[in-house]
């Protein structure tokens with residue numbers, strides 16, 4: 392085990408082959424217990440990349456470090472899929488969750504809500520860019536996007552959606568219909584998905600002219616495509632999309648599940664001046680880092696949009712047993728305190744500058760600490776070699792063409808430097 396004092400900001404300490412003996416036994420158990428699809432996928436990836444793909448097994452994570460079941464210490468460049476904005480197991484998040492667990496674990500959602508859920512709703516509405524904002528909480532990113540798509544449908548009375556090639560919004564049926572990332576995700580369920588979805592090339596707002604008509608209720612877009620390869624659209628793109636959506640009577644949904652909450656320096660990436668928006672998006676989706684490690688997500692919109700839900704004569708037609716769960720709400724309030732109190736947006740931008748400088752000529756896409764390094768060589772074997780050196784990273788992009796850098800916004804600069812050096816060394820080999 393690493394020195395407890397430095398864990399969180401520790402350089403890698405790899406003591407076994409990967410996976411080590413404890414993890415190997417667990418991976419065998421995994422293969423026997425988990426859906427076979429995952430084991431098969433790993434085997435196929437190993438075959439195609441020529442590099443082993445057995446996972447490490449997480450046993451502990453703190454700050455920017457992950458410790459596996461064999462005691463190896465890794466630097467986590469994934470931030471647990473972008474969840475650990477405040478770092479893994481931030482003490483303020485842990486304290487808040489522990490205190491909440493000592494008071495109330497579960498309440499009655501929208502019927503008789505918890506005090507802490509109400510405080511989170513108030514906090515999110517206050518930080519939202521929309522006038523008179525209102526919030527619907529849920530658990531996953533996919534949930535938040537489902538809420539946004541349903542809100543747009545109920546507000547406009549239109550079933551259609553325009554989404555973008557390379558976009559990723561989650562894999563439940565609603566968002567899956569709007570997933571432009573990989574046809575492979577959609578194909579087995581094609582007959583079950585919303586048939587009124589059209590795709591436009593990301594970055595080309597003029598393509599919407601041929602796609603928008605009075606059947607389209609929503610245009611859904613990421614401010615920067617995350618899983619799609621950390622692709623930053625041209626300046627003004629979001630504004631042009633917004634203008635076209637507005638003129639067509641469609642709502643603009645910006646999926647900020649990966650880009651939001653200071654990862655690109657500001658609370659909402661769509662509010663960077665370069666996005667060119669004229670006023671806030673109609674609906675914004677948040678998830679991932681919101682709960683500082685607990686599952687909580689949100690769809691935020693103005694009252695004028697979300698009041699479409701409000702027919703007091705009806706039962707609640709969009710709810711969930713665990714939506715607004717007290718533990719998630721407590722964690723989210725603490726995580727927002729940390730993001731704001733520790734000025735992590737500024738830190739994200741400072742770390743971006745540092746990493747870009749350290750990587751020299753290597754092309755880097757993205758903004759803040761949502762970055763994609765373009766190595767120019769197949770990413771899967773490279774990512775495995777980095778893992779063996781103690782740097783945990785994953786590829787992104789439709790061709791797995793980038794190595795995604797999505798770490799804790801609190802990551803110690805020495806760790807980022809060491810990652811950059813290891814990457815450059817591997818590319819030199």
Ligand SMILES: Cc1ncc(COP(=O)(O)O)c(C=O)c1O
Pocket residue numbers: 472531532533534536559560561562613617618646647648649650678679
């Ligand atoms: C932009 C974006 N939207 C939605 C999702 C789906 O979130 P979840 O996996 O929590 O359902 C993701 C997940 O990566 C995402 O990056």
